[in-house]
Amino acid sequence: MPKKHLTSQFIKNLKPRDKRVEYYDQHLIDPETNTLKRKGVKGLLLRLTKAGNKYFYYSYWFDEKSKRFKIGSYPNIGLSDARDKARDLAAKVNSGIDPQAEKNKRKYQPEKQSFKELAKDFEERHLPTLRDSTRSEYKRIIENELLPELADLVVTDITSHRLRKILDDKAIKDGSPTMANRIRAVLSSMFDFAKKVIGLKIQDNPVKGTSTYKAGENKRDRVYDEEEIKNLWNHFNQFDQPIKSVFKMLLITGQRKTETSRMRWNDISEVRTEDFQGIVWTIPAKDAKNKKSHEVPLSEMAMEVIQMMKPISGDSDYVFESPRKENKPIEWLKSSVKRIKDNSKVPDFRLHDLRRTAATYMAENGINPMIIGKVLNHKGLARENTITARYNRASYLKQKQQALDRWSSKLKNILSDSGLKANITRIG
Known part of the structure; x- marks a missing residue:
């Protein structure tokens, strides 16, 4: 059986052959230094069928018998998830549990299903x-x-x-x-x-x-003033990485929590057009709330945050890698949000308010609401329709860049105590 350090790109590009092929995952070794570059997972294999279907399996020995446990089909389950599952299965085998026998047993006891x-x-x-x-x-x-x-x-x-x-x-x-x-x-x-x-x-x-809830009865239009922004930034700095950088990026870019936490290094690239030049973070359609790819020009302040993460998570796919799960994005910030509520001067702090605050200060700095909508990937504010959707992306990149640069400049002034108090126009 061929051995290969599996990557998402390798799996995606695999084409069917005249017979079934299986690839065993292995570590990636730098041939020049003979050092480990990326870890594989022992026992994980990818099966490519003659029809072109791709399946992940975990191969193991139990009671002196070779066994296979089907993890799932690609792309319904991604490589990172397959590796996590294989590690979990290996832990069971090491504890004396046969995963396949356990799975077969569950088929006859559906009432015990988790x-x-x-x-x-x-x-x-x-x-x-x-x-x-x-x-x-x-x-x-x-x-x-x-x-x-x-x-x-x-x-x-x-x-x-x-x-x-x-x-x-x-x-x-x-x-x-x-x-x-x-x-x-x-x-x-x-x-x-x-x-x-x-x-x-x-x-x-x-x-x-359970009962349904009246939509809108808890509608919120909270925007943080300059003193609250400084207080929150100070508390962001009290967290370990990547939490403090996630909080900062939410405020600097005004993007959604889930989209931000899933930022990948491969999503960041330099873009040059006739009227635009800069570093752009492209949020893939599969991660975006509206399932449409979204481009966010990164200000100098945003790039400073990202550069701080490079030595920490540069070997991961994700900029904000989970401190608990290898090569997975950070997911849960609830306990950190609670700490801010309990210890800061903003007891009603919520993550989504950072997005609204960024939008509001952009409006205060003279940015057109439609452009703010484009920055936020907010269909209502952006007045998205068939006509606007067909505009050249570069024109909006330039305008979004100007909006985020203005907000970044304002934020720097606030944090350095040199900015003037703003008369804020609320953007909900």
């Missing part, structure tokens, strides 16, 4: 029946909102009370009643799937014991 297992079945069997936009939103909600709270719980043990707490936290604490209703809809669909398709012994859908 929420994480339900989510996997739901994504593989139900999501393909939905429209692309709906499928993407369901997957995002499952991965970002539900799995962190429910992953290890047995599905039949999940109560209405447990779900109500998740929904209340989103609607009331986070001030997002509309998103809470969307999460509720996904949960309801998942529990119906568990009962009707998988056959779990669920007496009633626990989501029925």
Whole structure:
């Protein structure tokens, strides 16, 4: 069997052959220095079928028998996730557990299925029946909102009370009643799937014991004044990397939390056109909320933050690599947000307010609301329609660059105590 340090690009470019081929993952060694450049995962393999299908497997020995555990198909599961799964499986084998036997046993005990297992079945069997936009939103909600709270719980043990707490936290604490209703809809669909398709012994859908929320009743237009910005920046500096740099980047660029935390080194490049020259961060369509690729010119202040991350995460795919999971983006900032609420002079601090604050100060500095919308990738503010969508990207790159440079200059003045107090026009 051929051995290869697997990369996403290698897997993506693989073409079918006249026979099935399997590639075993291995470490990448620098031939000149004989030092390790990138780690592989022992036992992880990629199978390329004659039809061109690609599957990840974990190969292992148990009771003196060679076994294979199917992790999933590419690209439904990416290389990083496959490596994480292979590491988890290796830990089980080392603990005397046969993963394949455990999996076979679960097939005959569906009532013991965990929420994480339900989510996997739901994504593989139900999501393909939905429209692309709906499928993407369901997957995002499952991965970002539900799995962190429910992953290890047995599905039949999940109560209405447990779900109500998740929904209340989103609607009331986070001030997002509309998103809470969307999460509720996904949960309801998942529990119906568990009962009707998988056959779990669920007496009633626990989501029925929760209520919907009136969208907009908690609408928020909070913008931080200059003293609050200085206070927050000071608290950002008290965190370890990459948390403090994520907070700073959110304020400097005005982008969304999830899109920012998933910034990749490969997404940053120099762009030159007739009327634009600069460093641009391209948010891929799959990471963008509206599923459209979005270009963010990076100001000098933003580049200073990124350069600070280079010696820390330069060997990772992600600029803001998780301190807990190798080659994965940082995900959870809730505890850090709580620390700021508890210890700063901004007890009502929320991450989304950084985005609104950046937009508001851009408006105060004379930036056209449509350009602010382009900077934020906010369809409403940007007045996006068929005509504007076809404009040359370079013209907007230049205007977005000017907007972010002005905001960066203003922010530097605020932090150095040399700026004047602003009469702020709120952008919601």
